[in-house]
Amino acid sequence: MDALIPFPHRQSAHCESGVTSNLLLFHNIACSEALAFGIGEGLFFGYLPFIKINKLPLTTFRCSVGSIFGKVTKRLGVTVGRQKFRSQAKAMAALDEKLDQGIPVGCQTGAYWLPYFPPAFRFHFNMHNLVVIGRDKDEYLISDPVFEDVVRCRRDDLQRARFAQGSLAPKGAMYYLESVPTSPDMAAAVRQGLAAVSKTMLRTPVPFLGTRGIGFLADRLEKWPKKLGEEQALLYLGQLIRMQEEIGTGGGGFRFMYAAFLQEAAELTGIAPLGSLSERMTLVGDTWRRFAVSGARLCKGRAKAGDSYGELAGILRECAQAERGIYADILQLLH
Amino acid sequence: MIGDYGHEVCYAVNSNGKYTLSPSLGWEAKNVVNDQAWALIAVETERAYRSVKNGELSPIAYHQARHQMDIGLLASYVNMARWRVIRHRKPAVFRRLPERILQKYAMVFGVSIAELQTVPEAFSPESLRHR
Numbered sequence: 001m002d003a004l005i006p007f008p009h010r011q012s013a014h015c016e017s018g019v020t021s022n023l024l025l026f027h028n029i030a031c032s033e034a035l036a037f038g039i040g041e042g043l044f045f046g047y048l049p050f051i052k053i054n055k056l057p058l059t060t061f062r063c064s065v066g067s068i069f070g071k072v073t074k075r076l077g078v079t080v081g082r083q084k085f086r087s088q089a090k091a092m093a094a095l096d097e098k099l100d101q102g103i104p105v106g107c108q109t110g111a112y113w114l115p116y117f118p119p120a121f122r123f124h125f126n127m128h129n130l131v132v133i134g135r136d137k138d139e140y141l142i143s144d145p146v147f148e149d150v151v152r153c154r155r156d157d158l159q160r161a162r163f164a165q166g167s168l169a170p171k172g173a174m175y176y177l178e179s180v181p182t183s184p185d186m187a188a189a190v191r192q193g194l195a196a197v198s199k200t201m202l203r204t205p206v207p208f209l210g211t212r213g214i215g216f217l218a219d220r221l222e223k224w225p226k227k228l229g230e231e232q233a234l235l236y237l238g239q240l241i242r243m244q245e246e247i248g249t250g251g252g253g254f255r256f257m258y259a260a261f262l263q264e265a266a267e268l269t270g271i272a273p274l275g276s277l278s279e280r281m282t283l284v285g286d287t288w289r290r291f292a293v294s295g296a297r298l299c300k301g302r303a304k305a306g307d308s309y310g311e312l313a314g315i316l317r318e319c320a321q322a323e324r325g326i327y328a329d330i331l332q333l334l335h
Numbered sequence: 336m337i338g339d340y341g342h343e344v345c346y347a348v349n350s351n352g353k354y355t356l357s358p359s360l361g362w363e364a365k366n367v368v369n370d371q372a373w374a375l376i377a378v379e380t381e382r383a384y385r386s387v388k389n390g391e392l393s394p395i396a397y398h399q400a401r402h403q404m405d406i407g408l409l410a411s412y413v414n415m416a417r418w419r420v421i422r423h424r425k426p427a428v429f430r431r432l433p434e435r436i437l438q439k440y441a442m443v444f445g446v447s448i449a450e451l452q453t454v455p456e457a458f459s460p461e462s463l464r465h466r
Contacts, residue, residue, distance in 0.1 A: 011344050013356065034346070034354070054403070112403075120369055124403055146343060165411035238371040245365045256346035260354035282348060289364075296364035299371050 003099045004134035009143040009150050013250030013257060015129040016068045017042055018145025019106050022131060026104055027180040029076070033145075035186075035268075038261030039075055039193040040068030043254055044200065046209045047217040053167070056239040059217070061253035065108065065127040065168060069175065071196075075189035082175045088163050091172035092155070095132060098176060104143070105132045108173040110164020116144070116151040121246070126168045132158070146248060187269045194265060194274075195334050198327035211327070214320035218313040225309055233309070238299045241292045252285030252292075259285060271333050277326055284322045291315040376403055377460035384458040393429030395420075397454045398444045401463060412443045 008025045010033075012018025017037040024031045037043070042062050049057040062068075073080045085091035098105045111117055111128040134141035139152045153161075162172045204210035208217075221240075224233035243253075250257035262278035265271070294307045294315065345359040383400035386392040399409050410417045422428050423436070434448065441451045455462070 011356070013344050013346060033356075054405075120373070123372070124408065148342065166408045169411075235371070235375065238368040241364060241368045242372060245362075246369070250344075250346045251359075256354075260346045263354050278354075279352075292364040296367040300367050 002135045002137065003102075004136070004141060005099070005102055005104050007104050007131065007133040007143050009133075010145070011148050012145040014042075014062075014248045014254070015145050016040075016065065016127075017257075019129045019131055020069045020072050022143060022145060023104065023106060023177055024072075024076075024078075024180075027078075027177055029078075029180060029184060031072070031076075031186070032260075032264065034257050034260035035190070035264050036072050037068065037254070037257050038197075038265060039186075039189045040070075040072040041193050041196045041200070042068045043197050043258045044209075045211070045213045045253075047213050047220070048208060049220065054239075056236060059240050059243045061244060061249060065129075066173075069106070069129075071193070072189075073177070075192050076184040076186075077181045078184070079178045080175055081178050082173070085172035088159055088172065091162060091174070092159055095174060096135065098174075099132065099135055103176050106130070106175045107132055107158075107162055108170035109158070109161035110166070110170065111161075113157060113161040113164055114144075114153060115157050116147070116153060124164070124166055126164050126166055126170055128161075190265045190268050191334060194330050198330045198334075201323065201327045202331075211320045211324045214316055214323070218316035218320070221316065222309050222313040234299050237295050237312075241295050241299070244288060245292050252288040255281055255285035255288055273333055274330070277329060277333075280322065280326050284319055284326070287315060287319050287322065291319070373460075373463070376400075377463060380463060381458050381460070384454055387454050390426055392424050393426045394452060394454050395429060395440060396424050398440070398446070398451065399424075402444060409443070413439045415439075 008022060010018070010022055010025070012021065012033040014033070014037065017033045017040065020040060021031050021033045021036040024036070031039070040063075044060060044063045046060045047057070048060070051058040069080075072078075083094060085094070095105055095107070107130055108126070109128050109130060110124065110126045112122050112124045114122075114128070130142050130144040132140050133143050133150070136152070138155050140155065140158050142151050142153055142158075144151050162170055162174075164170060201210040204212060207213070217240075221237070224236055228236065245251065245253075259278045259281035262274050262281055266274035266278065291312060295312055297303050297307050298312075342358040344356045346354055347357045349355050380397065380400040383392065383396040387394050387397045395409075399406075404412070406417050406420050410420045413420065423432060423440075437448050437451060441448050444451065
């Protein structure tokens with residue numbers, strides 16, 4: 001073994017919030033994944049039909065890559081080092097250097113090139129975060145938060161993953177914590193996170209983001225079969241459900257994770273009513289799941305009564321309505 | 336599915352109403368849409384495979400589809416302009432490519448030059464998931 005940092009690996013539902021939470025714990029700050037997700041303003045919605053991924057429109061349930069880590073560290077007063085590279089050799093050398101200094105390093109990677117990923121999830125997806133915690137000859141030891149245990153990855157595979165191409169190419173991006181305050185003000189950070197998410201979800205200037213975006217998606221989705229034909233409509237629907245449920249969202253398009261955050265937020269800030277908002281958010285998560293179940297039956301060609309695009313749009317509007325209420329109440333509680 | 340590789344974790348409420356992270360083996364809806372995505376990749380790879388067999392496209396088209404790449408993505412991996420990749424997909428052009436260029440494609444697809452120049456005897460969708 002050339003280097004192994006004693007790193008507290010904990011499995012989490014989503015990669016970036018998990019990486020952030022584990023890196024903080026390494027520096028003795030207890031911040032759960034859900035808390036990191038909430039403080040980091042992870043929750044979002046956007047339906048962007050003009051951006052296509054594999055010829056299918058982009059739907060996102062979270063903020064842009066790197067922003068959870070960026071916002072959490074900023075709000076907790078942690079200073080971080082970040083680097084991107086043009087040269088692959090330099091990127092690997094910089095990683096080795098940090099490891100030799102005993103610093104765990106977060107990396108943005110393309111999941112497609114990571115051999116330890118289950119084949120079923122190997123898609124070109126460049127927003128996968130992990131922490132490199134050690135080196136053993138030709139292999140790296142990696143704390144990949146969506147996996148149960150520490151995994152191993154060959155040097156050339158990791159290099160490839162760090163320089164994956166395509167949309168949001170990581171360009172070898174790596175990051176690490178430099179200095180950490182002894183007792184950061186968690187409650188204040190939680191308040192900032194809550195206010196920011198509620199504002200972006202309620203007050204977007206454009207119709208395809210936030211809760212308006214959910215309604216916009218509902219309107220579009222209703223017209224898919226007519227506009228695209230049955231076959232293509234099913235592909236659009238399948239893609240949407242994948243974005244919502246695929247590995248890393250913690251279920252229900254992050255809504256359950258956010259409900260967990262609200263529960264912790266109630267304790268940390270002493271604003272007890274946030275606890276009941278958590279319950280309401282759980283119900284919203286359930287509604288999103290109902291959407292996924294019904295939609296998946298359509299995709300499989302086993303539609304039951306009530307599984308139609310019209311009904312699906314109705315479920316989405318329910319989600320939008322319920323979420324609007326929650327965010328408005330959060331803003332009111334913070335006043 | 337994911338169960339063969341350990342489990343992932345999800346957020347769920349326990350009997351005290353507290354949120355905890357608990358193991359999940361995936362669920363039906365998710366598996367359905369994952370299968371759908373793979374079925375689509377299989378269809379596109381098979382289409383490319385036929386075109387190569389019929390002599391309409393070079394084997395690059397097959398390897399490209401198999402790796403879920405569109406022309407733009409492949410072009411950025413081999414660090415060439417799109418029009419060159421499009422040209423290299425023509426069998427006549429492909430046959431005359433120097434080893435230097437072939438090597439670039441072989442590297443990206445993780446195959447030897449000999450493998451790059453051919454496609455398998457038969458196409459099976461199962462082969463896609465086991466790279």
